[in-house]
Amino acid sequence: MQRIPMARPTWDDDMRQAALATLDSGQWVKGPEGRAFGEAFATYCGAMGGTPCQSGSVALWGALNLLDIGPGDEVLVPSLTYIATATCVDLVGATPVFVDVEADHWCVDMDALEAARTPNTKAVIAVHLFGQMSDDRLVAWCEANGIAYIEDAAQAHGAVAADGTKAGAVGDVACFSFFPSKNLAVGGEGGMMMTRREDLVARMDALVNHGRDARLEAQKLGSNFRMSEVMASIGRVQLSRLDSWLERRRTIAARYTAAFASTPGLTTPSVRPGTLHAWHQYCVLVDEPEGFRQHLDEQGVDSRVYYATPCHRQGVYSEHPQHHQPFPVTDDIAHRLVAVPVFHAMTDEEVGRVIQAVTSYVCA
Ligand SMILES: Cc1ncc(COP(=O)(O)O)c(C=O)c1O
Numbered sequence: 001m002q003r004i005p006m007a008r009p010t011w012d013d014d015m016r017q018a019a020l021a022t023l024d025s026g027q028w029v030k031g032p033e034g035r036a037f038g039e040a041f042a043t044y045c046g047a048m049g050g051t052p053c054q055s056g057s058v059a060l061w062g063a064l065n066l067l068d069i070g071p072g073d074e075v076l077v078p079s080l081t082y083i084a085t086a087t088c089v090d091l092v093g094a095t096p097v098f099v100d101v102e103a104d105h106w107c108v109d110m111d112a113l114e115a116a117r118t119p120n121t122k123a124v125i126a127v128h129l130f131g132q133m134s135d136d137r138l139v140a141w142c143e144a145n146g147i148a149y150i151e152d153a154a155q156a157h158g159a160v161a162a163d164g165t166k167a168g169a170v171g172d173v174a175c176f177s178f179f180p181s182k183n184l185a186v187g188g189e190g191g192m193m194m195t196r197r198e199d200l201v202a203r204m205d206a207l208v209n210h211g212r213d214a215r216l217e218a219q220k221l222g223s224n225f226r227m228s229e230v231m232a233s234i235g236r237v238q239l240s241r242l243d244s245w246l247e248r249r250r251t252i253a254a255r256y257t258a259a260f261a262s263t264p265g266l267t268t269p270s271v272r273p274g275t276l277h278a279w280h281q282y283c284v285l286v287d288e289p290e291g292f293r294q295h296l297d298e299q300g301v302d303s304r305v306y307y308a309t310p311c312h313r314q315g316v317y318s319e320h321p322q323h324h325q326p327f328p329v330t331d332d333i334a335h336r337l338v339a340v341p342v343f344h345a346m347t348d349e350e351v352g353r354v355i356q357a358v359t360s361y362v363c364a
Contacts, residue, residue, distance in 0.1 A: 003300045004353060007181035008345045018233040019187065025229075030209075033232035040239055041176075042194055045168030049201035050194040052227035052235070053208050056154040056177025059191040060088035062207050062225065063173040064123065066193070066200050067148045069094050073122040076147075078108040079310040080330045081127045085152050086311045094122070096320075098312040100327040105272050106283075106337070107134040109329070110141065123148040128156035128167050130306070130339075131183070131249075131278030132271065136162050139170060148172045154191075155280035157183040158246045162274030168194045173204075178231075181343075183245065183280055184238050186231035245344035249279035252342050252351050256282055259355045265363025266292070281306060282342040284358070289336050292361055296340065299357035304339045 022033055034052050042050035053059050069075060071093040077086050079098040089096040099112040108126050124147055126134035133156070142149040149171035153159070156167040157176060168174040176182075178190035193204050203220070206212060211222030227235075257268045267285040271277045283306060286292045296303045310330050312322045340354055 001300050003302060004341045004346075004350050006302050006304055006339065006341050007343050009180045009185050010345050011187070015187070015234050015237045018237050019230050022230045022233040028229050029226060031229045033229040033236065034227055037227075037232040037235045037239070038192065040236060041192060042168070044239060044242070045166045045174070045194060047169040047174070047194045047196045048198050049204060050168075050192050051204040051208055052232050053191050053193060053225045054227060055189045056152075056175055056179065056191040057084040057088065058208075058225045059175035059177070059193045060084055060125070060150070060152065061091050062193045062204070063125075063150045063175050064088060064092045064094065065207060066173055066195075066203055067123060067150070069122050069148075072120065074118060074120045076108070076113055076116055076121060076124040077311070078127055078129075078330075079312045079327055080106065080307060080334055081129065081152065081311060082154070082307065083311055083314060083316070084154075085125055085127055087316065089125075096311075097121070098310075098320075098322050098325070098327070100329050101129075102135070103329050103333075104270055105132055105135075106130070106269075106333070107132055108138075110135050110137055113138075113141070117145060117147070121145070121147055123150055125150045125152050126171070127152040127154075128159055128278075130269070130283055131156050131159050131280040132269075133159050133161045133167060133170075133275045133277075135272075136275075142171075151175065153194075154179075155182065156278045157280075158242055158276075159278035160276035162272070167278070169196045172197055173200065178235060183249070183278055184235065184242050186227070186235040186238065188231055190227050190231050190235065246278060248344040248346075249342055250277070252346060253277065253279045253282050255351060256340070256342070256355065256358075260284060260358055263359050263361065265361070266358075279342055281339040283337040283339045285333055286336050286338050288363060289338050291363075292338060295361045296357050299353070299360070301354055301357045302341060305335060306337050306339055308335050310334050
């Protein structure tokens with residue numbers, strides 16, 4: 001029996017055609033595909049503009065750059081996230097200040113943000129973790145305190161906030177990743193910066209182009225962080241599929257939640273009321289993660305822990321003043337959040353096998 005992986009990127013004739021046509025055109029960089037992809041995804045999200053770039057990590061670095069964040073500035077980040085959310089802050093010379101997450105929705109916690117805020121706080125990077133929208137009250141909180149709101153939407157393509165705004169159009173700048181396992185991919189590495197602020201649109205494009213203006217003179221520091229045209233052309237086709245793929249992820253997640261509800265030893269994820277989850281990952285909170293994962297493994301089902309070591313405890317932050325700081329929720333859940341496969345190309349038979357594997361687990 002074939003193992004069920006955590007992700008299976010899909011690739012079809014339309015994407016093949018788009019890639020070949022772009023290669024045939026001879027315009028491999030700086031062409032119409034990148035522009036059209038940026039515009040189409042920004043329109044999809046309801047933002048003013050989108051700039052494709054080389055990865056989600058580059059997009060995060062770019063967001064801080066656009067907002068003029070640098071030495072002496074503090075940026076609030078959850079510790080329960082992928083390391084890029086935090087290290088982008090160090091890369092611009094600012095200081096990441098780690099905060100705890102919510103016990104129920106696992107995104108950055110509003111009370112923890114307020115407690116960590118200082119006169120030096122310039123931005124918060126809120127991660128829409130696993131595809132769950134961050135707290136809606138963050139927009140007003142950031143505005144009231146003169147703090148920029150950066151969305152780490154690397155896992156949240158197509159997630160929708162309670163007021164109907166899509167991920168990407170909520171904060172000042174949003175950052176997406178198109179890593180192959182993400183909800184939307186480009187056939188390699190890729191990312192996008194997005195903004196709802198008109199004043200940042202042109203600067204965003206310049207940033208990935210050595211800060212050059214229309215006369216090709218560098219006005220601001222930048223570099224070459226452009227996405228290639230082939231990838232942008234694939235991304236455009238993937239975008240046209242995104243809503244149906246999200247529908248499939250949501251159907252699978254609903255089946256899991258119904259099926260797992262009474263399985264002893266695990267808690268199913270809860271969705272923030274009024275919002276639409278993008279289900280990049282379906283994580284269950286497990287009492288005995290090792291036994292649970294071993295059981296899934298024996299049934300031919302892959303799983304992952306997100307994130308076993310919170311950012312502030314990793315070696316890169318061994319000198320950070322918060323390296324040993326306890327975070328009650330993060331410490332309690334980080335090693336117990338186990339993701340099981342959820343992706344649009346899963347067959348019903350595979351979904352059934354995951355359900356069978358999870359529900360046959362007997363907690364030690
Ligand atoms: C929450 C989060 N932020 C940032 C990134 C970085 O994206 P990339 O791998 O495209 O650099 C990822 C990718 O896994 C992510 O999950």
